[in-house]
Structures are given as structure tokens and as C-alpha cells.
Amino acid sequence: MSAPSPFDDDLGVLLRQLGNLVTPMAVRVAATLRLVDHLQAGTTDMAGLAERTGTDARALERLVRHLVVMGVLEGGEDGTSLRPTALGRLLADDHPAQQRAWLDLGGAVARADLAFTGLLDAVRTGRPAYPDRYGRPFWEDLSADPALAASFDALMACDGNAAYDAPAAALDWTGVRHVLDVGGGDGALLASVARAAPEVRGTLLELPGPAARARQAVAEAGLADRITVVDGDFFDPLPVTADVVVLSFVLLNWPDDDALRLLRRCADAVEPGGRLLVLDRADADGDGADRFIGTLLDLRMLVFMGGRVRTCDEVLALADSAGLTNLSARTVGSSVLPFTFSLLEFTHAAGNTAGTKGVAA
Known part of the structure; x- marks a missing residue:
């Protein structure tokens, strides 16, 4: 009988899900880079993925390693044959759930989510954190940036x-x-x-x-x-x-x-x-x-x-x-x-x- 995982308890839930900013950001970066789309299109090696995404191969490998540990991707042990899991396929642009667009850091909502670094101030004051991060209120920001507004309209x-x-x-x-x-x-x-x-x-x-x-x-x-x-x-x-x-x-x-x-x-x-x-x-x-x-x-x-x-x-x-x-x-x-x-x-x-x-x- 195998020993229980150190993550099969409340501390594990806290570390892996509730108190961890690394994984949510890693998933958003994967969505922004369209990693799953590139994998499904046939680019399954690290060098090819780095070229397709315009990223540093060694840094990308570190991102991918964490996504494998978290069950978003699998394979790739020999440097090739990396593939999305069923969970990872949710990040495909053509998936019916449309989660890639919601998590894309270039889009209005995922970009706005970065203002959650100011949640403490928002809770203390009752005021939004978005203007502190981006210099103007949410709706003014969208009105001033057609690309950002278009991404918001597409989501809505x-x-x-x-x-x-x-x-x-x-x-x-x-x-x-x-x-x-x-x-x-x-x-x-x-x-x-x-x-x-x-x-x-x-x-x-x-x-x-x-x-x-x-x-x-x-x-x-x-x-x-x-x-x-x-x-x-x-x-x-x-x-x-x-x-x-x-x-x-x-x-x-x-x-x-x-x-x-x-x-x-x-x-x-x-x-x-x-x-x-x-x-x-x-x-x-x-x-x-x-x-x-x-x-x-x-x-x-x-x-x-x-x-x-x-x-x-x-x-x-x-x-x-x-x-x-x-x-x-x-x-x-x-x-x-x-x-x-x-x-x-x-x-x-x-x-x-x-x-x-x-x-x-």
C-alpha cells in the first residue's frame, strides 16, 4: 500500500489551490501563448514551441514543467511528444468552454484580473483597485483602447x-x-x-x-x-x-x-x-x-x-x-x-x- 501523498490533506489543498498564485499565472501565460493550440497543431517539442511563441526556451521549459506537474500537460519526457491533458484541452481556442479567451492576459478580463494584487487595498477602502494599476477607471480604459474593448465585447x-x-x-x-x-x-x-x-x-x-x-x-x-x-x-x-x-x-x-x-x-x-x-x-x-x-x-x-x-x-x-x-x-x-x-x-x-x-x- 503506497503512502498517502503529502498533498492529500487540507495543507495540500491550501498549497496547490487556495494559497498559490504561481499556478493561476502559469495557466494564464499558457493561454496567452496559445500553448495548447500549438501542441494540437503538431508542435510538440520545446524548441519548436519556443520559436512559435517567441519565448526563451529554457524559461518556457520551466513553465511547462509546472504545467505537467499540475496536470495541464503531459508527456515530453524525451523533449518531444508534449500534449495537453483533458484539463489542458480547455485552453484550446476552439474549445466550446471558451476559457482561453477569458484567461488571455491581452484580453480585457484577464488583464483586469491583475488588479487583484490590490485586493487588500480594495477591501480596506471599498474602492476599486483597477484605476490604481492602470491609471483610469475600467470603463474609461475600455473606451480609450479599441483592441481592449473589442476583446471585452467578444467575451460578453x-x-x-x-x-x-x-x-x-x-x-x-x-x-x-x-x-x-x-x-x-x-x-x-x-x-x-x-x-x-x-x-x-x-x-x-x-x-x-x-x-x-x-x-x-x-x-x-x-x-x-x-x-x-x-x-x-x-x-x-x-x-x-x-x-x-x-x-x-x-x-x-x-x-x-x-x-x-x-x-x-x-x-x-x-x-x-x-x-x-x-x-x-x-x-x-x-x-x-x-x-x-x-x-x-x-x-x-x-x-x-x-x-x-x-x-x-x-x-x-x-x-x-x-x-x-x-x-x-x-x-x-x-x-x-x-x-x-x-x-x-x-x-x-x-x-x-x-x-x-x-x-x-
């Missing part, structure tokens, strides 16, 4: 249309004429609404950089005659009103003061008798995977933007402060997203006369 667009089909189908669009999507990204939600309710027209409000990309996406979807994209800052008075205003995965990006300001802007844009729909990540008592993803996202919101994943009750309290009354709250699943999200409907509180501006054509 992964099965985006299908992801939004569930909330679009869950809502009653009867009698709705105009939907204003505030901070609507590339327009995937409005496109799902357009498929669910052919009589509805939409307006998408975004910063200039994302707005330009949204116009292209809307045109490619053949919806330019039904969806108008407007440049603007949603902390300013909103340029149009609508009978339905939507905030989709926006509130969690902002701390409470800013989230309240945004809800008030949206309340002002809801026409009398209309609704505000808030689609957000649900902080519910789901299963282990769902809760893990929720806490992961919550800490990213803190470090990247100073935002937070809120409970349903916390969103309801903010909405009440913004002069809104809750009509419904439900949890919605998605066949393409590994978590659930909350869908909340609001209208003006009794006596609130917000939403008196004219509707733009």
Missing part, C-alpha cells in the same frame, strides 16, 4: 443572443411600443426583444465607443430599422423616454451611490404607466457552482469597478429610494449561462410624476 457576446432569449421570452410585451436599453452593450438584449415582439422598437444608449460597435452589430442583425443607437452617458439626463426602460447587468458595476443615481435617471425616463426592468446577477442561495460564480463575480466587481452583486432585497431598497415600486421579482435561468439571474419589474411610486419628457421619434 459569447452566446449573447441565446442568453437573452430567456428573459425576453419571460416578459409580457403586449402593448409595448418603445424599449430604452440603458447601457445596452452590443444590443444583444434588444435583439432578443425584437425577436420576441416584432412590433416593438428600441433605443440603445451607450458611450461613444460601445455605441459605434452596437450600431454595427444591430446593422449586421438586420435590425437597424427597429433599433436606434444613441451616444450618451447614463448619469446625465437620458435623451429619450420609453414605456419600458431596461437596465441589463449594469447595476452590479456600480457602488450604491452611483447605482441610486442611475435608477433615478431611469425612473425619469419611464413614461407614466410604464415599467423599468432590471436584469441582474441573482445573489441567491443556489448550488455550489452558482454560489462560487456569484462570489467570483462580486469580488471582480469590487476590484474592477467598485460595484457589487446585490441581493434582491438590496436592489428593491435602492429602487424604493429612487421613487420606484416593485411589480414583480423572479429568478430566470439560461441554457447557455452557468448561473441564474434576477428579473425585477418596477413602476413609478404613487404620486411620482417622473417620466414627463416627450418620446423621441
Whole structure:
């Protein structure tokens, strides 16, 4: 009977998984260098890999050795025949899980993850660490760097249309004429609404950089005659009103003061008798995977933007402060997203006369 591994206990879990920054960075470097793609394309020796990746062969060998120990790669004992394991194949660019792009240090999210070196300061102050590392807030950084913004859009667009089909189908669009999507990204939600309710027209409000990309996406979807994209800052008075205003995965990006300001802007844009729909990540008592993803996202919101994943009750309290009354709250699943999200409907509180501006054509 073999002796137990020194890593088969809590100390081993701490060393290998929880207290170890080496392995996560090694995996990100492998993803950035596209090591698995090169291996699967037939380059399985260290010299060839170093040439393909533009790296120092001896340093690369040390990286590979750790990836073999951690079960990401295998083989290569004779200097050739290195190959990915089943785990390592998750880092292939064409793998359905799309993890290589999420871990690529040249991409928006993995690059932003480097700001976690400032997590201690973020926890002490409640302020995001991203601006300290990169010199400007997350969204300003993306707006100023088209390549970075494009990488972020590509990650967010992964099965985006299908992801939004569930909330679009869950809502009653009867009698709705105009939907204003505030901070609507590339327009995937409005496109799902357009498929669910052919009589509805939409307006998408975004910063200039994302707005330009949204116009292209809307045109490619053949919806330019039904969806108008407007440049603007949603902390300013909103340029149009609508009978339905939507905030989709926006509130969690902002701390409470800013989230309240945004809800008030949206309340002002809801026409009398209309609704505000808030689609957000649900902080519910789901299963282990769902809760893990929720806490992961919550800490990213803190470090990247100073935002937070809120409970349903916390969103309801903010909405009440913004002069809104809750009509419904439900949890919605998605066949393409590994978590659930909350869908909340609001209208003006009794006596609130917000939403008196004219509707733009």
C-alpha cells in the first residue's frame, strides 16, 4: 500500500489551490501563448514551441514543467511528444468552454484580473483597485483602447443572443411600443426583444465607443430599422423616454451611490404607466457552482469597478429610494449561462410624476 501523498490533506489543498498564485499565472501565460493550440497543431517539442511563441526556451521549459506537474500537460519526457491533458484541452481556442479567451492576459478580463494584487487595498477602502494599476477607471480604459474593448465585447457576446432569449421570452410585451436599453452593450438584449415582439422598437444608449460597435452589430442583425443607437452617458439626463426602460447587468458595476443615481435617471425616463426592468446577477442561495460564480463575480466587481452583486432585497431598497415600486421579482435561468439571474419589474411610486419628457421619434 503506497503512502498517502503529502498533498492529500487540507495543507495540500491550501498549497496547490487556495494559497498559490504561481499556478493561476502559469495557466494564464499558457493561454496567452496559445500553448495548447500549438501542441494540437503538431508542435510538440520545446524548441519548436519556443520559436512559435517567441519565448526563451529554457524559461518556457520551466513553465511547462509546472504545467505537467499540475496536470495541464503531459508527456515530453524525451523533449518531444508534449500534449495537453483533458484539463489542458480547455485552453484550446476552439474549445466550446471558451476559457482561453477569458484567461488571455491581452484580453480585457484577464488583464483586469491583475488588479487583484490590490485586493487588500480594495477591501480596506471599498474602492476599486483597477484605476490604481492602470491609471483610469475600467470603463474609461475600455473606451480609450479599441483592441481592449473589442476583446471585452467578444467575451460578453459569447452566446449573447441565446442568453437573452430567456428573459425576453419571460416578459409580457403586449402593448409595448418603445424599449430604452440603458447601457445596452452590443444590443444583444434588444435583439432578443425584437425577436420576441416584432412590433416593438428600441433605443440603445451607450458611450461613444460601445455605441459605434452596437450600431454595427444591430446593422449586421438586420435590425437597424427597429433599433436606434444613441451616444450618451447614463448619469446625465437620458435623451429619450420609453414605456419600458431596461437596465441589463449594469447595476452590479456600480457602488450604491452611483447605482441610486442611475435608477433615478431611469425612473425619469419611464413614461407614466410604464415599467423599468432590471436584469441582474441573482445573489441567491443556489448550488455550489452558482454560489462560487456569484462570489467570483462580486469580488471582480469590487476590484474592477467598485460595484457589487446585490441581493434582491438590496436592489428593491435602492429602487424604493429612487421613487420606484416593485411589480414583480423572479429568478430566470439560461441554457447557455452557468448561473441564474434576477428579473425585477418596477413602476413609478404613487404620486411620482417622473417620466414627463416627450418620446423621441
